[in-house]
Amino acid sequence: MQHTLFLLFILLTSFHxxxxxxxxxxxxxxxxxxxxxxxxxxxxxxxxxxxxxIAQAQDFGLTLCGxxx
Numbered sequence: 001m002q003h004t005l006f007l008l009f010i011l012l013t014s015f016h017x018x019x020x021x022x023x024x025x026x027x028x029x030x031x032x033x034x035x036x037x038x039x040x041x042x043x044x045x046x047x048x049x050x051x052x053x054i055a056q057a058q059d060f061g062l063t064l065c066g067x068x069x
Contacts, residue, residue: 020054024062032065033057041065 022033026047033054034042042049042065 021051022054022057024050024052024057024060026050030060030062033062034065035068039065039067041067 020035022035023037023039023042024030024033025042025045027050029047032041033052037049037051
């Protein structure tokens with residue numbers, strides 16, 4: 001029972017609804033998305049930082065920044 005509750009907790013805390021907002025670097029060429037606008041992974045961004053939905057970022061093929069996983 002405890003193992004099942006632990007797995008349920010992991011699933012629920014790792015799920016982000018599609019309306020969750022994330023940040024990406026620039027209008028094109030981004031490879032990662034970020035939960036925090038001041039993420040270390042965005043420090044080298046030379047374009048505008050854009051706020052979008054996690055669903056749209058994933059539709060673009062972007063993956064979560066390694067500093068935030």
